[in-house]
Every structure is written in structure tokens, then in C-alpha cells.
Amino acid sequence: xxxxxxxxxxxxxxxxxxxxxxxxxxxxxxxxxxxxxxxxxxxxxxxxxxxxxxxxxxxxxxxxxxxxxxxxxxxxxxxxxxxxxxxxxxxxxxxxxxxxxxxxxxxxxxxxxxxxxxxxxxxxxxxxxxxxxxxxxxxxxxxxxxxxxxxxxxxxxxxxxxxxxxxxxxxxxxxxxxxxxxxxxxxxxxxxxxxxxxxxxxxxxxxxxxxxxxxxxxxxxxxxxxxxxxxxxxxxxxxxxxxxxxxxxxxxxxxxx
Amino acid sequence: xxxxxxxxxxxxxxxxxxxxxxxxxxxxxxxxxxxxxxxxxxxxxxxxxxxxxxxxxxxxxxxxxxxxxxxxxxxxxxxxxxxxxxxxxxxxxxxxxxxxxxxxxxxxxxxxxxxxxxxxxxxxxxxxxxxxxxxxxxxxxxxxxxxxxxxxxxxxxxxxxxxxxxxxxxxxxxxxxxxxxxxxxxxxxxxxxxxxxxxxxxxxxxxxxxxxxxxxxxxxxxxxxxxxxxxxxxxxxxxxxxxxxxxxxxxxxxxxxxxxxxxxxxxxxxxxxxxxxxxxxxxxxxxxxxxxxxxxxxxxxxxxx
Ligand SMILES: Cc1cc2nc3c(=O)[nH]c(=O)nc-3n(C[C@H](O)[C@H](O)[C@H](O)COP(=O)(O)OP(=O)(O)OC[C@H]3O[C@@H](n4cnc5c(N)ncnc54)[C@H](O)[C@@H]3O)c2cc1C
Ligand SMILES: Nc1ncnc2c1ncn2[C@@H]1O[C@H](COP(=O)(O)O)[C@@H](O)[C@H]1O
Numbered sequence: 001x002x003x004x005x006x007x008x009x010x011x012x013x014x015x016x017x018x019x020x021x022x023x024x025x026x027x028x029x030x031x032x033x034x035x036x037x038x039x040x041x042x043x044x045x046x047x048x049x050x051x052x053x054x055x056x057x058x059x060x061x062x063x064x065x066x067x068x069x070x071x072x073x074x075x076x077x078x079x080x081x082x083x084x085x086x087x088x089x090x091x092x093x094x095x096x097x098x099x100x101x102x103x104x105x106x107x108x109x110x111x112x113x114x115x116x117x118x119x120x121x122x123x124x125x126x127x128x129x130x131x132x133x134x135x136x137x138x139x140x141x142x143x144x145x146x147x148x149x150x151x152x153x154x155x156x157x158x159x160x161x162x163x164x165x166x167x168x169x170x171x172x173x174x175x176x177x178x179x180x181x182x183x184x185x186x187x188x189x190x191x192x193x194x195x196x197x198x199x200x201x202x203x204x205x206x207x208x209x210x211x212x213x214x215x216x217x218x219x220x221x222x223x224x225x226x227x228x229x230x231x232x233x234x235x236x237x238x239x240x241x242x243x244x245x246x247x248x249x250x251x252x253x254x255x256x257x
Numbered sequence: 258x259x260x261x262x263x264x265x266x267x268x269x270x271x272x273x274x275x276x277x278x279x280x281x282x283x284x285x286x287x288x289x290x291x292x293x294x295x296x297x298x299x300x301x302x303x304x305x306x307x308x309x310x311x312x313x314x315x316x317x318x319x320x321x322x323x324x325x326x327x328x329x330x331x332x333x334x335x336x337x338x339x340x341x342x343x344x345x346x347x348x349x350x351x352x353x354x355x356x357x358x359x360x361x362x363x364x365x366x367x368x369x370x371x372x373x374x375x376x377x378x379x380x381x382x383x384x385x386x387x388x389x390x391x392x393x394x395x396x397x398x399x400x401x402x403x404x405x406x407x408x409x410x411x412x413x414x415x416x417x418x419x420x421x422x423x424x425x426x427x428x429x430x431x432x433x434x435x436x437x438x439x440x441x442x443x444x445x446x447x448x449x450x451x452x453x454x455x456x457x458x459x460x461x462x463x464x465x466x467x468x469x470x471x472x473x474x475x476x477x478x479x480x481x482x483x484x485x486x487x488x489x490x491x492x493x494x495x496x497x498x499x500x501x502x503x504x505x506x507x508x509x510x511x512x513x514x515x516x517x518x519x520x521x522x523x524x525x526x527x528x529x530x531x532x533x534x535x536x537x538x539x540x541x542x543x544x545x546x547x548x549x550x551x552x553x554x555x556x557x558x559x560x561x562x
Contacts, residue, residue: 005336013380015511041385059409096352097361119348127343131352140425141320143349156429159318161267161345164434164488164495167318170427182482216361220373220386224407228538231525235532238550240559244556246528247540253524255446255470256562257502 001056004112005046005080006103007039009064009071010123024219025092026123035071038118040186041179045148046116047079048184052150057081059112061104064091067200076197077189081201086210094215096124100132102214108137112174114155119144119178130178133241139240141176142169146183263327264303265346266295268311268431274342275301281340281396284369291413292330294323300412308367310420322423329420331358334394343397346378351397361389367402380512381535400494400510400517414459438489439473441497446472446505448517449492450480453529455546457485460499462552463507463558465484469559490502493518507548510541511536528552 011017011031018027035043043060050056060070060080065088072083086102088094094102107115118128127143134141146166147158153173158166160180189197234244250256262278264271275291279488282289290306294315300307315322324556327350331339331560341347343365356363368375373386374396412547448467450460460480466472476486478493492499493513504522509515511527512536519525520539528548537543544551 011379013382014534015535017379017382019383025262026379030487074286075445083539095361098363125376125378126362128352128355128362128364131349132356135353135356141517142426144345157343158432159349160495161431162494164491166432166434168429168432169318169328170429171425181478185483216355216359216391217363217387217389220388221385222378222383222385225377225381225384229539231540231543233532233543233545235538235545238546238554241546241551242554243542245542245555246562249524249526252541253503255472255524256559 001052002050002110002112003046003056003058003109004115005039005060005075005106005132006040006115006117006129007043007057007060007062007071007075008036008118008121009033009062009068010036013122017220019224023221025222033067033071034184035074036118036121038120038122038179038181041181041183042116042118043075043078043080044186045179046114047187049114049150057086061086061103061106063094063099064089065089065208072202073190073197076200076202077194078187079193082200085180085202085204086207087204088207095134095217096126096128098211098213100129100136102207102210103129103133104136105210105212107133114150114173115176116138117176117178119145119180130176134176137173139176140171141178142171144180145177146180148177148183167244193217258285258338259336260285260289260329260338260340261326261334262289262291263339263341263347263350263432264291264293264295265342265344266293266299266300267317269296269299271295271299271301274400275303276405276408277342277403278340278532279303279399279409280368280405281369281398284403285338288334290334292327296327299365300415302409302411303413304409304411305413306357307415308417308418309415313547316426319424319426320353323350324357324489325422327354328357328417330418339393339395341395341397342346343399347397351395354393358395359391360391360393360395360552361391362388362395362397363387364397365399366396367399377513380510382533398511404416429478431540435488438487441473441475441490441492441499444469444473444499445501446503447492447499447501448472448473448505448507449475449477449509450486450507451477451509452479454480457483459549460485462556464548466505466552467483469556472501472503475499477515506540507552509536510534511538
């Protein structure tokens with residue numbers, strides 16, 4: 001069995017963001033980077049699938065600068081077999097359609113049985129890439145899965161809907177699924193597996209070899225939203241803050257009466 | 258400008274979010290029509306034309322079939338903007354339509370300002386203005402971003418849509434959300450634990466604060482996904498929607514899906530180490546502090562009061 005997992009490296013969302021010089025993305029310097037949260041579930045599910053069927057080969061793919069290889073190594077340490085790094089120093093300038101086009105171009109003659117992606121990236125959050133890859137390859141795609149069962153080419157998943165209701169659906173591989181939070185519990189790579197991952201194949205391919213789709217949109221501007229609140233911000237020593245907060249609750253709410 | 262609005266239907270009923278589609282259309286200006294795979298027995302309130310495909314016949318979740326039904330209507334109507342909700346239905350179907358039409362898709366639109374679409378980025382810490390280069394644009398709207406001042410009361414004029422076609426995805430049925438446990442919607446005071454609590458042992462300090470305040474404790478999704486707290490206590494789009502007198506968010510960043518479940522609370526306190534956390538947008542008081550220090554201290558002070 002042949003499995004593909006697509007992962008994106010994203011900044012830690014608790015970072016202090018700044019707008020870049022062109023004003024069209026966030027400044028990528030001085031940020032802490034990690035694997036897109038949704039993609040951790042995708043990697044874990046791929047590894048579990050391999051553990052189940054035994055005979056499987058998992059390729060982890062990521063588009064980005066050399067820096068993304070750090071995140072790819074985590075996926076390799078979690079259990080992916082090989083890495084396909086699509087080298088692109090301007091990945092933030094690529095819209096979802098281009099990203100999907102590159103993935104589809106890479107995947108098109110490799111006969112992947114299952115392609116896993118995250119349901120969305122934490123920074124761009126378009127939620128488009130997985131479905132677009134499937135459409136480009138004319139494969140079935142099911143989004144937002146919180147349960148995945150594979151048996152002999154048949155896949156049964158649960159899609160999460162609003163309010164916590166789930167839709168149960170079935171289809172046959174080859175197929176694309178996009179993974180939602182809570183699908184599984186992603187493992188932490190162990191030290192021996194981190195060591196082993198260093199020896200795994202991690203090839204870089206220049207993006208120009210795979211980029212065949214034109215951009216259909218572009219970013220005009222990135223900016224900080226105006227603070228809505230008018231809410232009070234209090235800072236200081238915890239003991240003082242506790243007293244202050246109790247005072248506020250007494251004055252502004254009826255709950256401490 | 259001509260828009261086509263894609264309404265939603267689930268488990269035998271029209272979903273109310275079609276009003277958000279209408280609100281967006283009114284903001285953009287221009288003619289619009291609606292499309293839905295649903296049933297004449299549960300029509301959306303809409304003063305216009307509804308292209309209706311029968312959900313009994315085509316299935317409630319059958320994305321390829323829904324795509325072809327929608328493309329059939331698009332072929333007849335030639336809309337310039339096709340509008341979906343950014344929901345489990347919308348984000349699943351929209352990219353399929355965008356690719357088929359060679360159209361650019363802009364996801365989770367929160368605003369439309371002088372012809373440009375505005376979307377959030379990085380957990381709503383930043384905003385992005387996007388321009389589409391194609392003749393047709395596909396958009397999905399963030400839940401709650403567009404609202405109507407007055408709800409429509411008229412019934413639409415219905416035109417039936419039919420095609421031949423089957424899809425590769427088989428819908429097996431719905432599974433209801435877990436029931437039982439606490440009913441957070443009845444609590445007047447809720448203190449919720451977010452990922453910022455760091456470890457499962459710290460759920461207790463949040464629960465203790467809730468108790469000291471005479472309320473219940475809730476949680477954000479990661480805390481529930483990690484099985485530190487049961488799902489019935491989850492607040493947000495895929496959990497409970499609550500509106501207590503006091504909501505205290507401990508170590509919760511304020512993602513839109515969490516806010517959707519608690520922003521109607523009367524008074525919101527956020528305890529967060531990150532002064533820029535988006536929870537600040539809905540908080541009446543943002544206490545910039547480490548919850549591990551502040552929460553036990555608060556509980557103690559409340560208990561000796
Ligand atoms: C379709 C969909 C549905 C979803 N439904 C829901 C839902 O129903 N409910 C929900 O909650 N989420 C939901 N989510 C997930 C949501 O997008 C966020 O991922 C989630 O709400 C984040 O939870 P959090 O704020 O606890 O964690 P994070 O976003 O990781 O935030 C942790 C916060 O804790 C702060 N912090 C860290 N350490 C401390 C400390 N020591 N003291 C004080 N503060 C600290 C950080 O500054 C940060 O702001 C959904 C997502 C999707 C895509
Ligand atoms: N640069 C990238 N490299 C590899 N996969 C990506 C990249 N960007 C997005 N993806 C995949 O597409 C999913 C959805 O991303 P998005 O459409 O940007 O929300 C992510 O969870 C990843 O699985």
C-alpha cells in the first residue's frame with residue numbers, strides 16, 4: 001500500500017506576529033515553527049494505517065523552504081518512511097490552488113491508495129488544499145474526519161458536523177481524506193525513532209518542476225484587525241490581579257452577591 | 258453582480274444559516290438566487306428563486322452529485338459569485354465547484370469592503386484582503402460574520418433541478434452527539450479550561466474555581482480531544498453553545514469556533530499569558546497572567562470571602 005501525507009509547517013499561534021515589509025503576509029523571521037496541528041493527526045492516522053496493513057510505504061510531503069525539513073523530520077520520526085520536500089522559498093505567496101496543483105502533480109503517477117491532509121492550515125486556514133488535490137486527481141475526497149477505518153480497500157469514516165453530530169460515510173481507495181482535530185492521539189516521537197529518522201530518505205525537488213497551475217487569487221494586504229473590545233486589560237502581580245478581578249466582578253456582575 | 262447562494266439542509270431540515278448568505282448578497286449588492294439540495298417540506302425563508310434538488314433522491318451528503326447539481330444551475334444562471342457558508346457542508350463542496358469552474362475560492366470571508374474580500378489569518382490575529390483574478394469567485398462565509406437586520410418571511414419560488422449521476426461516496430447515516438452529563442446551557446457561571454492549562458492535573462484548579470464561584474466548568478476542544486474533560490463540557494461550534502452571566506476563559510486563545518459557543522455570555526473574563534490572544538476581542542476583562550498562579554489564588558480568596 002502506498003500512502004501520502006501532506007504537512008505544512010506553520011508558526012506557533014502564540015507568537016508575536018508582525019506584518020512583513022511588502023505588507024502581504026506575516027513576517028516569517030523570529031517565529032517558532034511547528035507542524036500544522038491538523039496535519040499531526042494526518043501523520044498519526046497514516047502511521048496507524050501502516051501498522052494495521054503492515055505492508056505500506058508512507059511518503060510525507062511538504063512544500064516550503066529548507067526550514068520545513070525540520071518539521072518533516074518529526075513526521076519521519078513518527079513513522080513516515082520517506083520525505084518529499086518541494087523546495088519553495090516563496091510558499092506563503094502560493095495560493096491553495098497552486099499548492100494543491102503541486103501536490104497533485106507530484107502524486108499523479110505514483111498510485112497512492114490514500115492521501116491524508118489536514119482539514120485546514122492554522123495560518124492560512126483555507127481548508128481547500130485536500131479537496132482540490134482530490135478533484136485534480138479525480139479521486140473521492142471526504143473532509144473533516146474524526147474517525148477512520150480501513151478494511152480491504154474500503155474506507156469508513158465519520159465526518160464531524162456542527163453541534164458534534166457526525167456523518168458516517170464509506171468509499172473505496174484510492175481516496176483523499178482531510179483530518180480534523182481529535183481524529184486520534186498523535187504520538188510523540190521516541191529518541192530511537194528520532195535517530196532512525198535521520199537516516200530516512202528526504203529528497204528535495206524544486207517547485208518549478210511541479211508548478212503547473214496558475215494562481216487565481218492574490219493577497220492585497222495583511223493587517224492587524226482593530227481591537228473590538230473596549231475591554232479592560234489588567235496586568236501585574238497575581239495577588240493584586242486576583243483582588244482587582246474580584247473587585248470588578250463585584251461591581252460589574254451580580255455573581256458575587 | 259449576480260450571486261448564487263448555496264443553502265444547507267440536514268436530517269430533514271433547512272439550516273438557518275441561509276440568512277447569512279442573504280446578508281452577504283445584500284452587502285455586495287446585485288441580483289441573487291438560491292440553491293439547495295433539500296425538500297419542499299422545509300424551505301428556507303427567502304424572497305427569491307430557489308433551485309431545489311430533492312435530498313431524498315440525491316442524498317444529503319453526496320458531494321460529487323451535489324457538485325453536478327450545482328454546476329447545472331450555475332450553467333443556467335451564470336452567477337459571478339457563488340456563496341457558501343464556511344461549514345462542514347460548505348468547505349467540503351466549495352473547492353469542488355471552484356476547481357470545476359476554474360474559479361478562485363476565498364475561504365472564511367468575514368467582510369466585504371469596496372469590492373475586496375477580507376479573511377482572518379493566524380487564529381484571527383491578522384486579517385488579509387484578497388483579490389480574485391478569475392471572472393467567477395467562490396466564497397465561503399465565516400459563521401456569524403454576516404447578519405440580517407430583519408429576517409425574511411417570504412417563501413421562495415421553487416424551480417426543481419434534476420440530473421443523472423451517482424457519486425463514489427456512500428452516506429451511511431448520522432451519529433448524534435453524546436448526550437448526558439452536565440447541561441452547561443443551564444449554568445449561570447462557567448469557568449472553562451483551555452490548552453493553556455498544560456496538563457490534565459490542572460483541570461482540577463479550574464473546576465475548583467468554578468465551584469468557588471458557584472458555577473460549572475467547561476473546556477475548549479483540545480482539552481476534550483485529549484480526554485482530560487468529557488465532551489459534554491466542550492464549548493463551541495462542535496460542542497455546547499452557552500450564554501451564562503459570567504464566563505471565565507482560562508488559557509483559551511479565542512478561536513472563532515470557541516467564540517461561537519460563548520460570545521453571548523453577559524460578562525467574559527479571560528486569563529491568558531498572551532496579551533494579543535483573540536479572546537481579548539470578546540473579553541470584558543483580560544487578565545494577563547499565568548493561570549497556574551492566578552486561578553488557585555482567586556479560588557482561595559473567593560473561598561475565604
Ligand atoms: C470545524 C472546527 C470545529 C471546532 N470546534 C471547536 C469547539 O467546539 N470548541 C473549541 O474550543 N474549539 C473548536 N475548534 C478548535 C479551535 O479552532 C481551536 O483550535 C481551539 O479552540 C483552541 O483551544 P485553546 O484556546 O484551548 O488552545 P490554544 O489555541 O492552543 O490556546 C491556548 C491559550 O492558552 C494561553 N496560555 C498558555 N499557557 C498559559 C498559562 N500558563 N496561563 C494562561 N494562559 C496560557 C496561550 O496564550 C493561548 O492563548 C474547532 C475547530 C474546527 C476546525
Ligand atoms: N505548503 C504545504 N505543503 C504541504 N501540504 C500543505 C501545504 N499547505 C497546505 N497543505 C495541506 O493542505 C491542508 C489544508 O491547508 P489549507 O487549504 O491551506 O487550509 C493542510 O492541512 C496540509 O495538509
